[in-house]
Amino acid sequence: xxxxxxxxxxxxxxxxxxxxxxxxxxxxxxxxxxxxxxxxxxxxxxxxxxxxxxxxxxxxxxxxxxxxxxxxxxxxxxxxxxxxxxxxxxxxxxxxxxxxxxxxxxxxxxxxxxxxxxxxxxxxxxxxxxxxxxxxxxxxxxxxxxxxxxxxxxxxxxxxxxxxxxxxxxxxxxxxxxxxxxxxxxxxxxxxxxxxxxxxxxxxxxxxxxxxxxxxxxxxxxxxxxxxxxxxxxxxxxxxxxxxxxxxxxxxxxxxxxxxxxxxxxxxxxxxxxxxxxxxxxxxxxxxxxxxxxxxxxxxxxxxxxxxxxxxxxxxxxxxxxxxxxxxxxxxxxxxxxxxxxxxxxxxxxxxxxxxxxxxxxxxxxxxxxxxxxxxxxxxxxxxxxxxxxxxxxxxxxxxxxxxxxxxxxxxxxxxxxxxxxxxxxxx
Numbered sequence: 001x002x003x004x005x006x007x008x009x010x011x012x013x014x015x016x017x018x019x020x021x022x023x024x025x026x027x028x029x030x031x032x033x034x035x036x037x038x039x040x041x042x043x044x045x046x047x048x049x050x051x052x053x054x055x056x057x058x059x060x061x062x063x064x065x066x067x068x069x070x071x072x073x074x075x076x077x078x079x080x081x082x083x084x085x086x087x088x089x090x091x092x093x094x095x096x097x098x099x100x101x102x103x104x105x106x107x108x109x110x111x112x113x114x115x116x117x118x119x120x121x122x123x124x125x126x127x128x129x130x131x132x133x134x135x136x137x138x139x140x141x142x143x144x145x146x147x148x149x150x151x152x153x154x155x156x157x158x159x160x161x162x163x164x165x166x167x168x169x170x171x172x173x174x175x176x177x178x179x180x181x182x183x184x185x186x187x188x189x190x191x192x193x194x195x196x197x198x199x200x201x202x203x204x205x206x207x208x209x210x211x212x213x214x215x216x217x218x219x220x221x222x223x224x225x226x227x228x229x230x231x232x233x234x235x236x237x238x239x240x241x242x243x244x245x246x247x248x249x250x251x252x253x254x255x256x257x258x259x260x261x262x263x264x265x266x267x268x269x270x271x272x273x274x275x276x277x278x279x280x281x282x283x284x285x286x287x288x289x290x291x292x293x294x295x296x297x298x299x300x301x302x303x304x305x306x307x308x309x310x311x312x313x314x315x316x317x318x319x320x321x322x323x324x325x326x327x328x329x330x331x332x333x334x335x336x337x338x339x340x341x342x343x344x345x346x347x348x349x350x351x352x353x354x355x356x357x358x359x360x361x362x363x364x365x366x367x368x369x370x371x372x373x374x375x376x377x378x379x380x381x382x383x384x385x386x387x388x389x390x391x392x393x394x395x396x397x398x399x400x401x402x403x404x405x406x407x408x409x410x411x412x413x414x415x416x417x418x419x420x421x422x423x424x425x426x427x428x
Contacts, residue, residue, distance in 0.1 A: 002337035002403075004399040011398065021041075024037040027241055028237040031237065034235075035276075041274050048217060048260055054216075055213065059287065060171060060206070061207030061210025067201060081186075083180045084141070084154075095121075095201070097200070098195055099190050099196045100120035104127065118147065126156055130308075130376065132370065138169040152177055154180075155184060155187035162183050162238070163180075166181065212234075213276055214285070217256060220269045227269070228272075228300050229270065230351050231274055231306040232284070232351055233274045234280075235279060241384055242385050246389075247394060249274060250394065252274070255398060268408070270405065270409070282348070289354050297360070302328075302361050303355035308367060312367040312371050312374035312376055313392075314341070314368060316341045317329045318352070318366060320363060323344060323422045328408065332404035333403075346426065350364045
């Protein structure tokens with residue numbers, strides 16, 4: 001057992017923290033559950049260091065007031081649906097239309113359909129998000145909007161798993177169409193009737209002046225530079241957001257406890273960032289970084305973002321088109337005694353994306369990459385509950401996080417700046 005595995009095994013609070021976070025519920029931003037969980041987390045951070053603050057940032061809030069989906073025909077049938085966050089509303093009486101089934105709903109499917117999309121209610125399928133060829137829900141939604149669809153349905157491909165939850169990404173007052181998740185069985189019912197007609201009803205409310213919060217702990221070293229460990233506190237309200245992202249928050253708290261004594265006159269400082277409104281198109285961290293003075297942002301040298309770090313016994317670092325981070329990952333894996341793969345292409349699926357866009361080398365540590373059969377498949381669903389998480393997976397993620405951060409803490413500022421070499425990440 002390596003020293004980092006021993007340190008991870010010795011953190012007695014890890015699992016209790018994880019269970020406590022899950023106990024707050026799904027923590028959807030705007031429900032109050034995220035705020036309650038953040039207040040708890042701030043208390044936990046103050047036990048590690050005194051420089052703890054809460055930063056409020058605006059985001060485009062929204063809430064669903066009513067929703068329904070009815071399959072019309074000889075005997076109308078009600079189908080369960082969950083509107084995408086920030087979905088456009090239908091007329092009060094609903095929207096009737098013909099369903100066009102585009103299968104997976106990948107770019108080639110939309111290209112093949114062409115003008116047939118116009119005026120239709122498009123049906124596509126959700127894809128396992130942690131894979132090389134994944135096409136994100138919001139990209140499918142955007143293609144439907146661009147080709148003139150009047151509404152958008154996206155189905156969970158897993159039988160018996162219910163609908164999913166997620167964001168449309170529609171900005172405040174932005175053009176968009178009504179959009180909702182449905183379950184596998186509803187998609188089968190629609191696919192069984194080519195040209196099926198449905199009535200979709202979604203009533204949502206824009207919540208202007210909504211505020212998200214970030215919880216920040218600064219642990220000083222001997223230099224102004226900072227290594228950042230981040231995780232998002234908010235989630236969705238179908239399950240208790242155990243995978244996504246009680247796992248990341250619990251590991252970040254434990255990493256802060258373990259790493260704090262290792263900071264000293266020769267090291268950078270360590271910053272722990274807990275974000276909310278991540279599930280709203282990464283809005284919380286985007287605004288936090290955009291509002292930060294450039295001089296402060298320049299001190300942030302490396303971001304380790306923890307999001308869905310258990311649910312399978314494999315770990316992967318998504319290194320955001322910063323090729324030099326591959327060496328950091330390999331070195332950390334060797335120090336931790338835990339295998340970690342890495343994937344170079346930019347995947348804007350968590351808060352690391354906003355750090356990377358600001359020129360800060362950033363990665364996301366995630367479990368179950370290319371493992372659609374893993375327990376990570378329950379992400380965004382009612383099955384995202386504490387019972388699917390294995391303790392040994394959390395402790396492996398903790399060992400890797402500590403090893404990665406310690407490797408960075410051992411670097412000079414010149415070495416940390418060299419991590420930017422060869423980056424092709426798109427910038428803000």
